[in-house]
Each structure stands twice: as structure tokens, then as C-alpha cells.
Amino acid sequence: MKNKSKRNSIKGIAAELGVSVTTVSFVLNGKAKEKRISEAVTKKILDYIELIGYRPNQLAQSLRTGKSKIIVFMVEDISNHFFSRLARIIEDIAYQKGYKVLFCSNENDDKKSLELIDLFKERQVDGFMIVPSPGIQDKIAALKAEKIPVVLCDRYFPDLDIDHVIIDNEKASYCACEHLIKNNFKNIALITTDVRQTQMLGRLEGYKKAMAAYQLPTNVLILPYKEKTTLQGKESITKFFYENPDLDAAFFTTNYLTKNGLAVIKESFPNALNKMGIVTFDDNELFTIYTPTITAVSQPLEEMAKELMKTMLALLKNPKVAHPPKKIVLKAKLVVRESSKVKE
Amino acid sequence: MKNKSKRNSIKGIAAELGVSVTTVSFVLNGKAKEKRISEAVTKKILDYIELIGYRPNQLAQSLRTGKSKIIVFMVEDISNHFFSRLARIIEDIAYQKGYKVLFCSNENDDKKSLELIDLFKERQVDGFMIVPSPGIQDKIAALKAEKIPVVLCDRYFPDLDIDHVIIDNEKASYCACEHLIKNNFKNIALITTDVRQTQMLGRLEGYKKAMAAYQLPTNVLILPYKEKTTLQGKESITKFFYENPDLDAAFFTTNYLTKNGLAVIKESFPNALNKMGIVTFDDNELFTIYTPTITAVSQPLEEMAKELMKTMLALLKNPKVAHPPKKIVLKAKLVVRESSKVKE
DNA sequence: CTGAAAGCGCTAACAG
DNA sequence: CTGTTAGCGCTTTCAG
Secondary structure (H helix, E strand, O other), X not given: OOXXXXXXXXXXXXXXXXXXXXXXXXXXOOXXXXXXXXXXXXXXXXXXXXXXXXXXXXXXXXXXXXXXXXXXXXXXXXXXXXXXXXXXXXXXHHHHOOOEEEEEEOOOOHHHHXXXXXXXXXOOOOEEEEOOOOOOHHHHHHHHHOOOXXXXXXXXXXXXXXXXXXXXXXXXXXXXXXXXXXXXXXXXXXXXXXXXXXXHHHHHHHHHHHHHHOOOOOEEXXXXXXXXXXXXXXXXXXXXXXXXXXXXXXXXXXXXXXXXXXXXXXHHOHHHHHOOEEEEEOOOHHHHOOOOOOEEEEOOHHHHHHHHHHHHHHHHHOOOOOOOOOEEEEOOEEXXXXXXXXXX | OOOOOOOOOHHHHHHHHOOOHHHHHHHHOOOOOOOOOOHHHHHHHXXXXXXXXXXXXXXXXXXHHOOOOEEEEEEOOOOOHHHHHHHHHHHHHHHHOXXXXXXXXXXXXXXXXXXXXXXXXXXXXXXXXXXXXXOOHHHHHHHHHOOOOEEEEOOOOOOOOOOEEEEOHHHHHHXXXXXXXXXXXXXXXXXXXXXXXXXXHHHHHHHHHHHHHOOOXXXXXXXXXXXXXXXXXXXXXXXXXXXXXXXXEXXXXXXXXXXXXXXXXXXXXXXXXXXXXXXXEOOOHHHHOOOOOOEEEEOOHHHHHHHHHHHHHHHHHOOXXXXXXXXXXXXXXXXXXXXXXXXX
């Protein structure tokens, strides 16, 4: 009388079928064999479940087991092409493995990152894949100390022994510069931001080393991060170009900088478009149809996503166990197009 | 002896402070006043909570209340610029309102959509914001019947009374075409896909009406959806252009089609680039720095995201109550650039 | 004003 | 081979 056996719950099923919840739970979790439950009973339960389309309540399951089967992927900005592409691939792998992915954007801001991490910890997500903002070292260390799976992406903290998957920025940058140099460019500018994180530092370093190796002058424009997509940022680039009329090539360290740079060139230095050498970090389909087509340092998205998930899944399997951190460094590929061709 | 009061739980706090869990729960939920709990006790609890940095276990909370504070935003492809931009805005609003957002991509595929919806239902998400694939009408109706909040986005099912926020595709398309016509283009092609959903149908219809209104011939290329980003798709466009040498303008109904179209023009009809009128649906920053800059039908992303969330939040507030469906139709804006200028 | 206690739906140790 | 039962951490009714 009192029981609400109509409800789709293990209890209801047990009541309906005249077995115990344990039995139902076991067959539900595929432990029928292991627990030596009779074929007949197993089948009866399975059939009934099929019949009423029963699905276990994951929330209850999570509460009980402590695992939520959710991982978060925190990036700088999910609407940035590079990150949304990554996200798309990660999504596929994760769902395949029975995990859901929560995406969120931290805008490379520490406060926001911290808030987001706390938020998700409360929700007991199983793990974090993070493109970290500059100042959250301690938080990351704390997560690790709590044995919560974390893997960093795109940039990392050299002082911290945390799993990460990144690319060899310095080398990629060096190669890009060397390519320009070999194509006779002698006055190469680097346009970058003031972000003092490993990925940007590496790109800067690669540039400097290349210039030094070939005894070429350096011309670096460092834009405040805030100006990355603003009018202000464009003006700074314009000014920089005006003040350095001898430049014959420009290397942009991220895709949004490149967009701004191309806009500036188009507006204020239209003749330069086909005379100047141009190389960008981060590829984009549109660079293949631009005129000129733009040479780009292309990051191995697919591979990054795969390694990220592989690393995360390994951690998830054994979160308690200490392990030597996996530091995965992938190679970027220079895709040579028209914009860096030898000019006459 | 038996109790594990060290644990961060209401129980632990109650034990530690020598009060009951009820009391703690009440002050936690801001019902101290309402339940007339003494100031002293309230403060004591609050302070202690602050001290140990206690955060309630959301899972348990959800299990108990039946609300997960999670909504899902299902799009066609999260790596598509249009959707990732939308997602970014939605994310902000949602987090502000205390909701988390799960993003996922259905690839406009029914099977995948259905699987995803079931997956999330099990996880008892509070609501669904969906860019629906063509054949999931019944599922959507079922969700509504179950009183689960759903709001459709970008496209909808005319036969179903479900909240949605879309743009007036037909009108937007008509305006774009009219603009071309007024700029003296007389042989305008429409490049679209075979997707038979409202958004595409509307764009096609707008084109047809405009051509009819001005007694101009129609030239429609309908590409299979599968070819949207393939080489095959490019070849089809190339062939279409070869077979219709009289075309003087092309209107692409989505951004990926435009990318392909521009690639084809660049490769096979370089002279056409500046002679042909070009208009695209879906704006993109890169269109502002392309040469020529590309005229685009720009969808009001910010507004769409806001209306979506507003509608969702309203449903969330009162999921049980029947209500007249909100059918929000926004206006797109034609951003005129060089590619559709009058040609001599 | 405060406490006891009944679950939400599920898992798994323990006891037949 | 199957059933009983004790929680997971929280909310909320009902009694003091």
C-alpha cells in the first residue's frame, strides 16, 4: 500500500519482480555471473528493465560511488577557434568512454579560474583538464594534493610536477623564424602579448634564438593582453609598423593577433600585404583562402586532444596512486603558404 | 566514536557545534530568519562554516531536490564559429544565474541527438536548449510531455508548440537578395545544402521570393549535407560555376559553404573574386579583413543567447505549469561590405 | 526555536 | 544464490 512501486527505481523493480534490490543491482551492474545469480532471474530482470525502459539514476549512483563521470575542460575562451576545435574532439572521445565534459572559459583570469574550479569541485567532477591562467599554481598544486586528477594543456607551470600536454613552442617558433630567414627576410618583427606564460615565453624565446643564430635584429611588439581584440590593439600595431618602416616580415604569436595584424595591414599598409612576409601561430581554414594564403604554425589538435584524454583517463583509473607526471610535448607543423614566399 | 565528524558534512558540523543537522541546514539555506533561529546560533554556524570552508555536496542536494542546476546546450557542432560564439555568451549568463552548462554536438544527426538527450536525462539535467536535428520531433514532444524544460534554437518544428528562439530567415534572405539586386546583380545563385529544416527552408524561400519579385531567374545549387566541408563539395561548386557562366553573384546560406565557395573562386575563378557579388549567411571577423571584405547576414548572437536563457530560466522556474509557448523571432542584420558593391 | 527521523535511489558488505 | 541493511549528504516534515 505504502510503496510507490510505480516509480522507476531498483526498489520498484525488485518489488514488482519479487526479488531483492541487491539482485537487481547486481544484474544491472553486470555482476550477475560473478555473483552467480541464476540465468532465469537474470533474464527476468533484464527483460523487465528493457520493458519499462528503466535507467538508473546517475545522481544517486554518483552520490553513492563518489564518481560523477564528468570531467571539466577549462579553456581561455571557448569561442576561440583553437579551443573550440580541441573541445569538439575531446567531446567525442569522452562520450565514447562514458564521460561527459563540462566546458568553461576562464578568460585567462585567475579569479575566474579559481571560482570555476571551486564550483566544479563542489559538483564532484571526476577530473580537470585546464588551460591555466597565470596565477593558479597553488590551486593546481592543491588539487593534486587532494588526489583530484588534473592535466594541464597548452601551457604549464615549470615548478609543478603536473601532467600536461603542450607543444614545443620554442622550437615551433624557431622553425617559423628560420623559414622566414631562409626566404630572405631580414627584418622580422614578432607581435605578441604580455602574457608571461610558458606558451608565449617559448614563442618569444624561439624568435630570439633564431634572430641571434642568424645575427639578425629583433623587433618585438608586446601588446597588453587586454588589447588583444580591441581597437587600441590595432592602433598599437599600426604605430609599431609606422615606427619600424624597415620591417620586411611579421610573425604573430596567436590567431587573434594575426586577425588584428591583417586588418591593420589591409587598412593602413595595403601594399605591404604582398611584400611582407607573414607567419602566424594557430592555423585556420580561412588562412587557406586568404590572399595571400597565410603560412601558419599548425598545432596538432587531434593529437593533443587524444593525449589529453589518454592522460586524464589514466589518472581517473587510479587517482590515489602517485605516479611520475606525464609531460607530453607535441610537435607543431609549419604549413608553408604564399605569405612567406621569397619576395623579389 | 563511530561518527566521522571530521568529514565536511552537515552532520559533522552539527556534531562539532552541538546543534542539530536541521538547524545547520536551515541557516545554510538562508532560512535562519524564517525559521526563527537565534542570532547567536546562526552566527556560530556561519562562522564555523567559513572557518572550515564548508561547501555543500551538490550531488546530495540534487538527489534530494531533484534539481541538478545543469542545463544542456546541444548544437550542431561546437567548433563551428556561430555555435561556439553563442555558447560563450550562454555560458556567462548561466554561470551568473547559478547554472552550469553542458555543451554537446549532435552533428545534425538524429541518432546522436537521441542518444545525447537520453544520456542527459539520466543525469537529470534541469533543461535542454537544443539546435535540433531534423527528425527528433517526437523526442522533443516527449520531453515537453514529461514537463522537462526545452527550448529550441536556430531552427524549430512548425508542428510543435515548443518554445524557440530563431531569426527570421526568410526575411533576412530576402533582404540580402534584394540588396544584391539593387546593386545591379541580375543572375544570382543560391548555394545551400539539402538540409530540410526551417532555417534552410526559410533562406531558400526568401531567395525565391526575391527573385520572383524582381522577375529574375533562379539558380540554386543544393549540396548534400555530407559534402559541406569535403573536397567533393568544392567540386560540386566548381562544376556549378562552370555550368552557369552567366552568374554574376552568389549567396551562400551558411558559413562553411562560404568558406568552400571562396576557396573554389580563389582556385578556379580568380578573376571572379572582384567581379562577382558575394553575400554570406553568418558573419565572421575574417570576412572583415578578406579582400574583398565580405557582405554578411549577421545573426544577433548576444540577443539570441539572452533570449534563450531568459526563456529557459522562465521554464525552469515553473516547469510543471502549462504556458503558451514563447516563439521568439529575432532580426538578422545585413552587414554590407565590398563584396556586394555595385560593379562596373 | 531546535531536534529526530524519514527518505531521495543506489551500492555492497554481511548474513543467511 | 538471494535478502537485509547501512549508509552516501542533504532537505523537510513533524514533534517537541
